[in-house]
Amino acid sequence: MRDFGVNDILYLLTATQWTIYLTILSFVAGGLLGLVLAIARTSRSPLASGAALVWIRAFQNTPLLIQLFLIYYGLGLLGYRLPPFVAAVVGLTFYTSAFLGEIWRGCILSVPRQQWEAGDALALTPWQLRRHVVLPQAIRIAIPPTVGFLVKLIKNSSLASIVGMTELMRAATAINNATFQPFKVFAVAALIYFTLCFPLTLLSRHFERKLDVSARG
Amino acid sequence: MSVLEVRGVSKSFGTVEVLRDISLELEQGQMLALIGRSGSGKSTLLRCLNGLERIDAGSIAIAGHHMGRDPAALRRLRQDVGIVFQAYNLFPHLSVGRNIMLAPRLVLRRSDAEAEAKAREVLAAVGLSEKFDAYPDQLSGGQQQRVAIARSLAMTPKVMLFDEVTSALDPELTKEVLRTMETLAETGMTMVLVTHEMNFARRVADRVAFMHAGRIHEIAPPDDLFAAPRTPELQQFLSSML
Amino acid sequence: MTYQFQFGAVFARVDLLIDGFLLTLQLTAITSCLGFLIGLACAITRTYGPAPARLAVAAYVEVFRNTPFLVQLFLIFFGIPEVGKLLGVKWLPTPYWAAIIALSINIAAYMTEVIRAGLESIHRSQVEAAESLGLSKLQVILHVVLPPALRNVYPALSSEFILLMLGTSVVSVISVEELTGAGNLIQSETYRTFETYALIWVIYFALAVALKLLLDLLAGWIIGRRVSRIGASAGHA
Ligand SMILES: Nc1ncnc2c1ncn2[C@@H]1O[C@H](COP(=O)(O)OP(=O)(O)OP(=O)(O)O)[C@@H](O)[C@H]1O
Ligand SMILES: [Mg+2]
Numbered sequence: 001m002r003d004f005g006v007n008d009i010l011y012l013l014t015a016t017q018w019t020i021y022l023t024i025l026s027f028v029a030g031g032l033l034g035l036v037l038a039i040a041r042t043s044r045s046p047l048a049s050g051a052a053l054v055w056i057r058a059f060q061n062t063p064l065l066i067q068l069f070l071i072y073y074g075l076g077l078l079g080y081r082l083p084p085f086v087a088a089v090v091g092l093t094f095y096t097s098a099f100l101g102e103i104w105r106g107c108i109l110s111v112p113r114q115q116w117e118a119g120d121a122l123a124l125t126p127w128q129l130r131r132h133v134v135l136p137q138a139i140r141i142a143i144p145p146t147v148g149f150l151v152k153l154i155k156n157s158s159l160a161s162i163v164g165m166t167e168l169m170r171a172a173t174a175i176n177n178a179t180f181q182p183f184k185v186f187a188v189a190a191l192i193y194f195t196l197c198f199p200l201t202l203l204s205r206h207f208e209r210k211l212d213v214s215a216r217g
Numbered sequence: 218m219s220v221l222e223v224r225g226v227s228k229s230f231g232t233v234e235v236l237r238d239i240s241l242e243l244e245q246g247q248m249l250a251l252i253g254r255s256g257s258g259k260s261t262l263l264r265c266l267n268g269l270e271r272i273d274a275g276s277i278a279i280a281g282h283h284m285g286r287d288p289a290a291l292r293r294l295r296q297d298v299g300i301v302f303q304a305y306n307l308f309p310h311l312s313v314g315r316n317i318m319l320a321p322r323l324v325l326r327r328s329d330a331e332a333e334a335k336a337r338e339v340l341a342a343v344g345l346s347e348k349f350d351a352y353p354d355q356l357s358g359g360q361q362q363r364v365a366i367a368r369s370l371a372m373t374p375k376v377m378l379f380d381e382v383t384s385a386l387d388p389e390l391t392k393e394v395l396r397t398m399e400t401l402a403e404t405g406m407t408m409v410l411v412t413h414e415m416n417f418a419r420r421v422a423d424r425v426a427f428m429h430a431g432r433i434h435e436i437a438p439p440d441d442l443f444a445a446p447r448t449p450e451l452q453q454f455l456s457s458m459l
Numbered sequence: 460m461t462y463q464f465q466f467g468a469v470f471a472r473v474d475l476l477i478d479g480f481l482l483t484l485q486l487t488a489i490t491s492c493l494g495f496l497i498g499l500a501c502a503i504t505r506t507y508g509p510a511p512a513r514l515a516v517a518a519y520v521e522v523f524r525n526t527p528f529l530v531q532l533f534l535i536f537f538g539i540p541e542v543g544k545l546l547g548v549k550w551l552p553t554p555y556w557a558a559i560i561a562l563s564i565n566i567a568a569y570m571t572e573v574i575r576a577g578l579e580s581i582h583r584s585q586v587e588a589a590e591s592l593g594l595s596k597l598q599v600i601l602h603v604v605l606p607p608a609l610r611n612v613y614p615a616l617s618s619e620f621i622l623l624m625l626g627t628s629v630v631s632v633i634s635v636e637e638l639t640g641a642g643n644l645i646q647s648e649t650y651r652t653f654e655t656y657a658l659i660w661v662i663y664f665a666l667a668v669a670l671k672l673l674l675d676l677l678a679g680w681i682i683g684r685r686v687s688r689i690g691a692s693a694g695h696a
Contacts, residue, residue: 061621061667063628065639066660073652077462151525158527162632169529182537190526190534197525267591288596295593306588310606319602320592365588372592 004179009188015171016192018085022157022167025089027150030096037101039130042108052101059098065159067091072163088160088167092153099149107142108134144211147204151197158193168192219278220245220376220407221266226275228261235261237431239275243424246405250418250439253428254454259411262428263378266409267298280375280407296324299369300378303385305361307353307368313340314349317368325372332371339367343397359390363397370401377401379410415458419443427451468649469658479641480662486558486637487624487670493563494623495616498570503600505571506578516571523568528629532561536633558630566623573615577608610682617674621667628663638662 040052059067071094072087082090111134119129161170172189176182221243228236235258243249251259264270266279268291277284280297308316317336321327327335340346343363353361362382369377379398383391395417402408402421412418418425419439426436429450435442446452505516523531536557543550552560581604589603590596609616631640638659646655 058664061625062660062663063625063639065628065631066642066656066663069642069656070653070660073656077653155525155527158529159629161529169527172530173533176533176537181541182533183541186530186534186538190522190530193526193530194522198521201521201525269587269591292593292595295591298591300591302584302588304584306584308585308589308603308607310610320589320594323598323602324593368592 002179004175004181004184004188008175008179008185011175012168012171012188012192015166016168016196018165018167019154019157019169020196022085022088022092022160022165023150023154026092026096026157027153029089029093030153031100033093033097034100034104037097038104038108041101041105044126056098056101059095060102064091064095064156065162067095068159068163084160084163084165087163088157088165091163092157092160095156096149096153099152100146103145103149104138104142107138107145110141111137140211144204144208147200147207151200151204154196154200155193219243220280221249221409222276222278223266224276226262226265226272226277228258228265228270228272235431236265236272239431239433241426241433241436243407243409246407247423248402248408248410248421250422250425251409251411251428252413252415252418252425252454253434257428258431259428260380263300263380263409263411266376266378267295267300269300292324296372297375298378299372299374299376300380301362301365301369301382303381305353305358305365305385307361307365309353311352312349313345313351313353313356313364316353316364317371320368321371335371336367339370340364342370342400343367344393357390358386359393362386362390362394366394366397366401376407376409379408379412381411381413383412383414413458415443415455427454429454464654465651466654466658468651469645469654472645472648475636475641475645476638476658476662479636479638480666482635482637482640483624483627483666486562486627486630486635487620490559490562490566490627491620491623493559494566494570497563497567498574501567501571502574502578505575507596507600520568520571523565524572528561528565528626529632531565532557532630532633535561535564554630554633554635557633558627558635562623562627562630565626566619569619569622570616573612573619574608576615577612578604580611581608613678613682617671617678620674621670624666624670625663 037052037056040048041056043049068088068091071091072082072084075082075087075090108130115133115137116129119133124133157167158169160167161173164170166174168189172185176185179185219242221241223239223241226236226239227234239262241249251262253259261270265272265284266277268284271286272284279294282290282294282297284294285291307313308319311319314333314336317339318327318329318332321332321335322329337346337349340349343366345360345363345367348356348360348364353364356364366377366382382398383394386394391414395414398408398410399417399421410418410422422439424436425439425442427434427442427446427450434448435446435451442451443455446455501516501519504512505520506513508516536552536554539557540551585603585607586599589599594602627637628639631637631643634640636644642655642659646652649655
């Protein structure tokens with residue numbers, strides 16, 4: 001048994017990199033997929049909208065932990081022994097796509113009806129209408145909740161430790177097993193997470209206020 | 218006997234002096250109408266009379282209470298001084314009957330049966346007996362305002378304050394609320410009201426105070442004040458009201 | 460190689476599944492009540508309390524909303540004994556109690572923010588109207604502000620309850636044998652990992668849908684008493 005020291009903190013910080021990579025990768029990939037879902041959900045095709053709804057509900061109504069287990073072990077069954085990192089990225093990507101898809105659907109629908117009609121009246125194609133009229137307006141509304149979701153994603157990336165990926169949380173668990181000083185170890189881990197999340201929370205709130213002001217003014 | 222005695226009251230919001238050295242008295246059973254331009258301090262004065270705003274200087278005695286800062290004393294004062302607002306401010310989650318019964322039950326510790334009997338009595342007084350179980354959003358503006366009056370009356374106040382209670386209503390509904398207030402005045406209620414209804418003030422009020430820039434610029438019985446305004450400010454104000 | 464799905468072995472341990480399912484329900488019920496009450500107290504303090512208390516609540520909310528639940532759970536489960544040792548207190552929380560404490564405190568932080576938004580949605584004039592009828596501050600909050608405030612944020616509250624239910628799966632890592640924990644046991648016994656978690660996934664999904672329906676029904680029952688009255692009086696109007 002040894003004491004929790006500077007080296008351990010450095011190790012935690014190194015592992016934090018992987019938390020960040022994991023978050024960024026799944027945020028970008030999940031965001032792209034989420035955009036497709038949001039557009040499908042707001043399209044006039046019942047098939048596209050229905051399929052997107054099923055996807056979204058499947059991930060929103062079940063625990064992320066079970067989703068990670070299923071992807072990790074499920075892909076294993078198909079004969080691919082994936083490294084935990086890949087399984088975690090895939091799992092968090094699907095999870096992100098469902099949440100962002102739903103958030104962005106709300107933002108798209110909050111663009112006033114008249115804007116859609118004005119675009120229609122100008123004979124824009126459905127794609128042009130979305131690309132040039134609706135999405136630019138929806139993006140402004142979407143920024144605060146999207147940044148808010150990013151915070152949720154960073155926090156939930158800690159579950160990747162349970163399927164064996166070495167990121168911040170798993171590193172902390174490993175150090176705890178060596179030092180038996182759980183309070184110090186996990187408090188430092190919490191502090192690192194807080195340092196990542198809190199500025200984003202403030203940023204999200206800042207955007208929200210700006211939006212409120214411009215909506216009133 | 219004075220029910221209301223205001224002495225040298227001043228009040229500022231930040232650096233803006235909204236009330237300057239206000240003094241006035243009102244006898245039991247009288248009606249005082251406050252008139253004046255927007256921003257002249259009418260609402261602020263009225264809100265000071267039941268402690269919704271704190272005064273910076275001077276003293277207020279109303280319905281046998283001295284205005285102070287002690288919260289318990291303030292609650293006792295408020296039991297005797299009702300106020301009705303322009304925006305009705307009924308509680309949306311409670312039925313009309315429950316709106317009226319709330320304060321008698323919680324503040325006066327009346328039983329449900331007593332509170333209900335009182336509620337039915339005051340509702341009848343404002344001509345809305347059949348609305349006991351309705352919810353505020355099912356009523357017209359005029360009806361909501363009469364319920365708000367009834368809600369205050371259920372506390373059997375000694376003085377009633379009204380802040381532009383008809384300003385949000387169209388003429389037809391205004392008439393029914395003014396009629397309710399006139400009936401109330403006839404029962405001997407002491408009333409202070411802020412109003413833009415000059416005809417009503419002239420006909421029903423015992424005294425009218427014209428406020429200008431935070432002061433009581435002129436105060437007199439309505440016939441004198443309306444017929445012979447002494448200051449150019451009041452003359453100008455009255456001609457703008459025609 | 461093609462994989463043969465075999466659910467038989469998994470279904471053979473339906474006893475474990477039922478126990479796990481009931482424990483998930485129990486954890487959800489207990490911690491949503493505790494979390495709601497703590498959140499309610501914190502939201503009222505945060506909105507109407509004295510400045511130091513407001514600050515303390517704000518700090519609590521920010522800390523718990525900006526760190527992962529997993530870290531909070533470990534801090535409580537592993538950390539409490541360590542801190543206790545330093546203070547000379549010997550208390551080892553069982554996994555069950557650590558889970559209850561961690562879940563309640565965590566969800567309460569989210570509830571605080573939701574309820575606070577509700578309190579702030581009530582216009583000051585409602586408070587003034589109640590105060591000028593002589594109601595005390597506490598009476599105003601309980602009888603005038605809170606009922607419509609909670610009604611306004613009911614949808615947000617109910618989605619927090621569902622997130623809480625799904626979040627209980629994480630306490631399986633400190634070997635609480637709720638639904639996910641039961642799944643861990645079953646798969647280690649049967650080696651039918653995928654089938655086990657697929658089944659668990661379906662159960663959670665059904666539970667989430669059922670909980671949503673229940674909360675909607677409850678909303679209809681609490682809020683809808685009004686609606687039905689409006690309907691009734693519209694009938695003879
Ligand atoms: N809470 C407040 N904070 C700052 N300034 C205020 C506040 N309430 C009122 N004022 C200011 O005090 C002055 C008097 O306001 P008051 O509401 O008493 O006027 P009023 O005579 O009732 O006008 P109106 O006819 O428009 O209702 C105004 O200049 C107003 O802007
Ligand atoms: Mg006014």
